[in-house]
Amino acid sequence: MNEKLDFDAMAQRLLHSGRRRRVAVAAPEDAHTEEVIDRCMREGIADFVLFARREKAETAERIAGTCPGHAVTVTADTPEETARMAVKAVREGQADVLMKGTLNTDVLLRAVLDKENGLLIQGRTLSHITATQIPQYGKLLLFADAAVIPHPDTEQFDAILRYALNIFRKLNGHGRTPRVALIHCTEKTNAKFAHTLSYAELRRRAAEGRYGRMLIDGPMDVKTACDSESARIKGLTSDVTGNADILIFPNIEAANTFYKTITLFAGATTAGMLCGAVAPVVIASRADSAEAKMCSMLMACSLA
Amino acid sequence: MNEKLDFDAMAQRLLHSGRRRRVAVAAPEDAHTEEVIDRCMREGIADFVLFARREKAETAERIAGTCPGHAVTVTADTPEETARMAVKAVREGQADVLMKGTLNTDVLLRAVLDKENGLLIQGRTLSHITATQIPQYGKLLLFADAAVIPHPDTEQFDAILRYALNIFRKLNGHGRTPRVALIHCTEKTNAKFAHTLSYAELRRRAAEGRYGRMLIDGPMDVKTACDSESARIKGLTSDVTGNADILIFPNIEAANTFYKTITLFAGATTAGMLCGAVAPVVIASRADSAEAKMCSMLMACSLA
Numbered sequence: 025m026n027e028k029l030d031f032d033a034m035a036q037r038l039l040h041s042g043r044r045r046r047v048a049v050a051a052p053e054d055a056h057t058e059e060v061i062d063r064c065m066r067e068g069i070a071d072f073v074l075f076a077r078r079e080k081a082e083t084a085e086r087i088a089g090t091c092p093g094h095a096v097t098v099t100a101d102t103p104e105e106t107a108r109m110a111v112k113a114v115r116e117g118q119a120d121v122l123m124k125g126t127l128n129t130d131v132l133l134r135a136v137l138d139k140e141n142g143l144l145i146q147g148r149t150l151s152h153i154t155a156t157q158i159p160q161y162g163k164l165l166l167f168a169d170a171a172v173i174p175h176p177d178t179e180q181f182d183a184i185l186r187y188a189l190n191i192f193r194k195l196n197g198h199g200r201t202p203r204v205a206l207i208h209c210t211e212k213t214n215a216k217f218a219h220t221l222s223y224a225e226l227r228r229r230a231a232e233g234r235y236g237r238m239l240i241d242g243p244m245d246v247k248t249a250c251d252s253e254s255a256r257i258k259g260l261t262s263d264v265t266g267n268a269d270i271l272i273f274p275n276i277e278a279a280n281t282f283y284k285t286i287t288l289f290a291g292a293t294t295a296g297m298l299c300g301a302v303a304p305v306v307i308a309s310r311a312d313s314a315e316a317k318m319c320s321m322l323m324a325c326s327l328a
Numbered sequence: 329m330n331e332k333l334d335f336d337a338m339a340q341r342l343l344h345s346g347r348r349r350r351v352a353v354a355a356p357e358d359a360h361t362e363e364v365i366d367r368c369m370r371e372g373i374a375d376f377v378l379f380a381r382r383e384k385a386e387t388a389e390r391i392a393g394t395c396p397g398h399a400v401t402v403t404a405d406t407p408e409e410t411a412r413m414a415v416k417a418v419r420e421g422q423a424d425v426l427m428k429g430t431l432n433t434d435v436l437l438r439a440v441l442d443k444e445n446g447l448l449i450q451g452r453t454l455s456h457i458t459a460t461q462i463p464q465y466g467k468l469l470l471f472a473d474a475a476v477i478p479h480p481d482t483e484q485f486d487a488i489l490r491y492a493l494n495i496f497r498k499l500n501g502h503g504r505t506p507r508v509a510l511i512h513c514t515e516k517t518n519a520k521f522a523h524t525l526s527y528a529e530l531r532r533r534a535a536e537g538r539y540g541r542m543l544i545d546g547p548m549d550v551k552t553a554c555d556s557e558s559a560r561i562k563g564l565t566s567d568v569t570g571n572a573d574i575l576i577f578p579n580i581e582a583a584n585t586f587y588k589t590i591t592l593f594a595g596a597t598t599a600g601m602l603c604g605a606v607a608p609v610v611i612a613s614r615a616d617s618a619e620a621k622m623c624s625m626l627m628a629c630s631l632a
Contacts, residue, residue, distance in 0.1 A: 209584035280513035289594035
C-alpha cells in the first residue's frame with residue numbers, strides 16, 4: 025500500500041524523479057502564475073518557456089530572471105499568438121506541459137483544438153479532470169468533467185473514466201485499487217436520465233475487465249459515494265460506497281457545482297488538467313488561488 | 329432590516345405566533361422522526377396526528393403518550409394506507425402540514441399526487457425548496473430543485489422561483505429584498521444550454537416587475553453567487569454576486585450535488601419542503617439527521 029497521497033507528496037515525487045519537466049506558459053504575467061513559475065523553478069520541479077505579449081515582455085523577463093538558466097522568454101504580438109506559440113512548443117517536443125496564464129480559456133482552447141496545428145490526438149476525446157483534497161475526506165478525490173464536456177454520451181463517459189483511472193494509477197502506483205462512483209441524485213437507472221443508461225454500460229464494460237483492476241458502482245449520490253454512514257442508512261453498501269476515489273458526474277453543471285462548492289464552503293484544495301491532448305494542459309480558472317494553480321501544475325507535471 | 333434569520337429564530341417566531349400547527353405524519357416510527365415530534369410537542373410548536381401501521385401502533389402510542397393531549401394516533405393496514413390517510417387529514421383541513429416518517433418518498437408522493445384524493449392544486453407545479461445554513465456563509469440560503477423536477481422548463485423555473493421568493497418573504501418579512509442567482513457553470517447565455525435561455529426569460533419577467541421587489545442575475549456559478557472576491561476576479565459585480573439569498577439550479581443533478589456536498593463536507597444544516605400542494609409537505613430523506621428533520625418541520629410550520 026502506498027502512503028496517503030497528497031499534493032506535498034506529489035511535489036516530493038517529482039523532485040526525486042530526477043527530471044525537471046519543461047513547461048510552456050501562454051501569457052504568464054499575472055501574480056498567481058508568476059508565483060507558481062517561481063516556486064517550480066526554485067524547488068527544481070520544472071523549467072519554463074514563457075510566451076508573453078510584447079507589452080508584457082519586461083514582466084516575463086523579470087520572472088525568468090529570478091532563477092537564471094531555468095526559463096526563457098519569447099515575445100508575441102497578440103494573446104492569440106502567445107497561445108499558438110506555446111502550443112507549437114509542446115507539439116514540437118520543446119515542452120512537456122502546456123499552461124494557461126492570464127489568457128481567456130477560450131483563446132488557449134482554440135489553439136489546442138486547432139486541427140492542423142493543435143494538440144489533439146485524432147479520435148481522442150478532450151476532457152477535464154480535477155483532483156481535490158477536501159479536509160473532511162481522508163484521501164485525494166478525482167472527479168470530472170467540471171469544465172469541458174457539457175453532457176457526456178456513453179463513449180465520452182468511457183474516455184473520462186479512462187483518463188481518471190490513468191491519473192489515479194500514475195499518482196498512486198498500481199498497489200491501490202481505484203473505486204469509482206457514478207454520480208446521480210438517486211440510485212435508480214432510469215431511461216429519463218440518459219446518463220444512468222451510460223452508467224449501466226460502463227459497469228458492464230468494467231465487469232468485462234476493460235478498465236483493468238478497479239471497482240465501480242452507481243448511480244448514487246455524492247453523500248452515498250463519500251460517506252459510509254449515509255450509504256448504510258439507505259441500505260446501500262458496496263466496495264465503493266463511502267470510499268470513492270473517483271466521482272464521475274452526469275453533466276458539467278453538477279461537476280462544476282461540486283467544484284465551486286468544495287472550494288468555497290469546504291476549504292478544499294483543487295488541481296485540474298485537460299486530458300486527451302498530446303501533453304497535459306493546465307487551464308486553471310482566473311478565480312483559482314495560487315495554491316490551486318500550483319497543485320494543478322504538480323498534477324500535470326506528474327502526468328508528463 | 330430584520331435580524332439575521334436562522335432556524336432558532338424560526339422556532340421562536342412559531343412559538344410567539346400563539347398558534348400550534350397541526351401536523352399529519354405518515355409512518356412516524358423511526359427514531360429521528362420521533363425526536364422531532366417529541367420536541368415540537370414539548371416546545372409548543374405543533375400538535376400531531378400519527379398514522380401508523382398496525383404492527384407499529386404501540387410505538388406510535390408511546391410517542392403520542394410523551395405529551396398527552398397533543399397527539400392522537402390512527403392505525404392503518406399498509407404503508408400506502410398511512411400515506412393516503414395522512415393526505416386525507418390534510419385535505420379535509422384536520423392538519424396544516426404533511427410529514428413523511430419512514431415511508432419511501434415514492435409512496436407518500438403517490439398519495440400526494442393522486443388526482444382525485446391528493447393534495448395538488450390544479451395547474452400548479454410541484455417543486456422542492458431547500459433552506460440551508462452553511463457555517464461559511466453569513467445568512468440563510470434557499471435553493472431548488474434538489475428533489476422533484478429533473479430538468480425544469482421555463483414555466484417550471486418560473487414556479488420554482490415564485491415558491492422560493494414566497495418562502496423568503498414569509499421567513500424574512502418584506503423588509504429585505506431577495507437576491508436571486510441563476511446557476512450555471514459559466515456566465516454565458518448559450519442555446520446549447522436550454523436553461524440559460526429560460527434564465528433570460530426569468531430576467532425579462534423580473535424586469536417587468538412580475539415577481540415583485542427582488543434582484544436577479546445570472547447565469548453564474550456557485551462561487552460567483554456566494555463569494556464577492558471570486559466575482560470581482562472574474563470582473564462580475566452586481567447586486568446579486570457574492571450575496572445571493574436564493575440559488576436556482578439548472579437541473580436536479582446539480583442541485584442534489586450542492587445539497588449533498590454542503591451537508592457532507594461543509595457542516596451545513598438543511599431543511600426542505602414540497603411547494604405547490606395545498607399544504608407544506610416535509611419529505612426529509614432517510615439519511616437526514618434529526619436536526620435536519622427538525623429544521624424542515626420548522627420551515628414547513630412557518631409556511632403553514
